[in-house]
Amino acid sequence: MIKEISSTQNPTIKILVALQDKARERRKSGEFLIEGVREINLALQAGFELTRILFCYAIANAEELQLLQSKLDKNVAQIAITEEVYKKIAYRSGTEGIVASAKAKQNQLTDLLLPKNPLILIAEAPEKPGNIGALLRTADAAGVDAFILANPRTDLYNPNIIRSSVGGVFTMQIATGETEEVLTFLKEKNISIYAAILQEAISYEKQDFTGSTAIVMGTEADGLSEEWRKQSTQNIIIPMQGKIDSMNVSVAASILIFEARRQRGFKE
Structure with missing residues (x-):
């Protein structure tokens, strides 16, 4: 089921902005953000566990998004967001309108x-x-x-x-x-x-x-x-x-x- 978020003040969006901006929040939650189709696919290939995927229909390539969605575990939350929300959480300009959160590895x-x-x-x-x-x-x-x-x-x-x-x-x-x-x-x-x-x-x-x-x-x-x-x-x-x-x-x-x-x- 796809959830929709249109407000930059949504609690989930505030959490994602904190993950993007603050190392302390990444350490505390054990999660981080991945931006871009290539990077998300590489993370999946490397066995990283995604927790959410957020996409802006107005920006994302429909074919790439559909292919990516077909690879996701059923437990990954799927969230459709507006351009305003996407710009709030995106680190880079000119990316493909898709952001994911994932669990960090321990790297021992x-x-x-x-x-x-x-x-x-x-x-x-x-x-x-x-x-x-x-x-x-x-x-x-x-x-x-x-x-x-x-x-x-x-x-x-x-x-x-x-x-x-x-x-x-x-x-x-x-x-x-x-x-x-x-x-x-x-x-x-x-x-x-x-x-x-x-x-x-x-x-x-x-x-x-x-x-x-x-x-x-x-x-x-x-x-x-x-x-x-x-x-x-x-x-x-x-x-x-x-x-x-x-x-x-x-x-x-x-x-x-x-x-x-x-x-x-x-x-x-």
């Missing part, structure tokens, strides 16, 4: 299913959602086996992460944890740690990444914490040719992770 390190010889990308304490989204796109493009956030400073289901990752937050195996937890996990799994850090480093071109590999990136402002320098298998650098001594973290990660992928051979 112990939930990761790794192959025998994994390739992992790790980011420590990234603050900017746009950078996290770009890192997820890189991880997806390179076909890494897992993406780990160490000491995260923003929640994984921030709407800007979902937007900037173009749904990559749903295509990757993702885990979060404190740095010490992540280090312990990697050592227990006998995964070599290659930290992108200046001290005691060699050029990434000289490093063999064909074994079990975790490439670790820090923030552009502060780099990696001391724990990574001390406990890494090898620190690596990207030699700089210009006068600026740093580059965007997602660009640097792309260089390193695709070198690892090149050494391992690209998947067909």
Whole structure:
């Protein structure tokens, strides 16, 4: 049965606006919003449990909406909304008139299913959602086996992460944890740690990444914490040719992770 909501003051709409705007509300409820047909389909493929789907008939493509509705569990609430209501809850302009709410996953390190010889990308304490989204796109493009956030400073289901990752937050195996937890996990799994850090480093071109590999990136402002320098298998650098001594973290990660992928051979 399809419910209809036409008021921006409706209690359900107020809840959804809070989920869109506030990390505290996402943590408290265990839910988050997904905007756009592609992203919702990717979430369904990844096994995320949808709780509601809201659609504006005046904006949504009827064929895409019908196809999406055919994939939904019967317990998912379906709500038709007006353009005014849609604009109230939409994070992006120009999307397809469809928004869903979903239950967040726990993203525990112990939930990761790794192959025998994994390739992992790790980011420590990234603050900017746009950078996290770009890192997820890189991880997806390179076909890494897992993406780990160490000491995260923003929640994984921030709407800007979902937007900037173009749904990559749903295509990757993702885990979060404190740095010490992540280090312990990697050592227990006998995964070599290659930290992108200046001290005691060699050029990434000289490093063999064909074994079990975790490439670790820090923030552009502060780099990696001391724990990574001390406990890494090898620190690596990207030699700089210009006068600026740093580059965007997602660009640097792309260089390193695709070198690892090149050494391992690209998947067909």
